[in-house]
Amino acid sequence: MDAWVVARPGPVATRPLERAELPDPVPRSGELLIRVEVCAVCRTDLHLAEGDLPPRRPRTVPGHEVVGRVAALGPDTAGPPPGSRVGVAWLRSTCGRCRYCLRGAENLCPASAYTGWDADGGYAELLTAPAAYVYPLPEDVPAETLAPLLCAGIIGYRALARADLPPGGRLGIYGFGASAHLTAQIAIAEGATVHVMTRSAAARDLALRLGAASAGGSADPPPEPLDAAILFAPVGDLVPVALAALDRGGTLAVAGIHLTDIPVLNYQRHLFQERTLRSVTANTREDGREFLRLASLHHPRVTTTPYPFAAAGRALADLAADRVEGAAVLLMDG
Template sequence: MLTAMATAAHEPLICIERQVPEPGQGEVLVEITACGICYTDLDLLQGHWPIARFPVVPGHEITGVVAATGPGVSWPEAGTAVGAQFLGDSCRHCDHCVRGEQILCPRKRFTGVAMDGGYAEYAVLKADFVTPLPEGLDPVAAAPLMCAGLTAFNGLRQGGITATSRVAVIGTGGVGALAVRYAAAMGARVAVISRSGRGEAAARRMGAERFIATQDRDPAEALHAWDGGADLILNTTPSTSAAAAAFTGLAPDGTLVLVGYGPEPLILPTQPMVLNRLHVMVNPSGSPHDLRDALAFSAAHGIVPEFTPIGLRDAGAALDAMAEGRAGRRSVIIMG
């Protein structure tokens, strides 16, 4: 099978032929349909994951079909269309795992970082960490939902979104665009915060009622003018300072959720936090039950991302474009 391999940090991907692996105890062999390319894959190659196991096959936005099952696996059966996410394994016995919050397990392992992922024609995955695809959901377009979609959906949910919420989404990239569409579909009022006004028309088509370009206006002041502020601010950009700049635009009892952040520390004013009971949280993607909910919601509301289809041998070039800031829509590797 053709495989794109990361041999070490700061080294380019190499494409090699490998034997199709066999699933072991509790595992399934998945014939890959598609795999989205995520900024986490770029972080892997740039050496930002000290827990990485090299050599490793990157990729965690996986869709495919179960080709074979290992010993002890009664579900999913061969022929089942499934997806797989960043969270690839956990201990299964800690308090977090038994409560269904495997993403918080101290012994969790990540697909495409500590275990082989989806930049290949086949992948061996843990059977209880794959998720069935809802009927009617295109498996190629659905690939980015396994991470970008889950991150956006669960960030909104963990932040306490309701149908009466005013939600401000910072950024209109892959995660941000999906967050706008999810929030609108959940009945919330949506504002988009971006550096320039170039994305305003697209944001309004996705359901935003307000657009704030930070090059023209202070985002916190603009949010306060929006009926007293946002109940939820979701930062989807790799900039901690962008989140800090909008923070005091929260309404009382509002919540800032970081699903994107940068290397700089988050510095926030204490007094407004105290006087208005403001909240801050960071949300890592999600657990298997969260992915099921995100996929079901996406299917029910027809929400899938825009993407650029590429071949497996083009993965390295797509990652280079991301590193150089030349990437446009999310790239999705299509096998075959």
């Protein structure tokens, strides 16, 4: 099969991705073989390619926002029949037996494995995935629109939940890429007032078109105190900025898997009056199911920038340089 692998992790300008011909994967018991239609490009893929996220295996195929069709079922596998449209997301498997799994926090499972990190992902014509971890997807929505929902949407939903936004509250969003533009729409549809802070002028324009009450620079103060905030940009310098923008009792959720170092915080200015700083770690399958339910209810506008499969390296470079509006997606049909 045709695929892209992370050959030499390093700055995107050094072209860490390499195109390769790989053997077709064979599904094991409990797994599906899936033919890829579209794979969205996530900032986590960029972190893996550049080495911010240490590779767990050599020459991994990245990609974990996959829309495809079941090509075959592995031995003794109960799952959707061949031809069914399914989605493959970041969380690939968990142990199901540890105290975290048993209490509904499978995202914290020490044995968890991830698509495009622990196993080959969707920058390829084919991939395998455990049947219990894929999502059924509708036939009447374009694959290009569905793909960003499978990580950008799901992790944004979990970040929104972790931010403890009260009903009708004031939400600040720092950074406005694939995940943020979906999260903002869900929050607005659920009654929130959303203020966006981001360095990209194009992203600020998009935020306003999608219903944000204001859009300013990444370090600008919002026009009113925030009940909650989500940091999507992987920039630790913005943590004190966002904390200072919170009202009393507000919560900041950091959505990324990678963050640059956080500067020294001032207790009175940033944390006193019961402000809370939280991380977000992956997601549970229940997060995925609930977000996809909300997406089918509210129909968020999914803004995408399409790339042919051959241009995967350019898609990552554009993502690194903030040249992507919404979500970048790789189209297998070119």
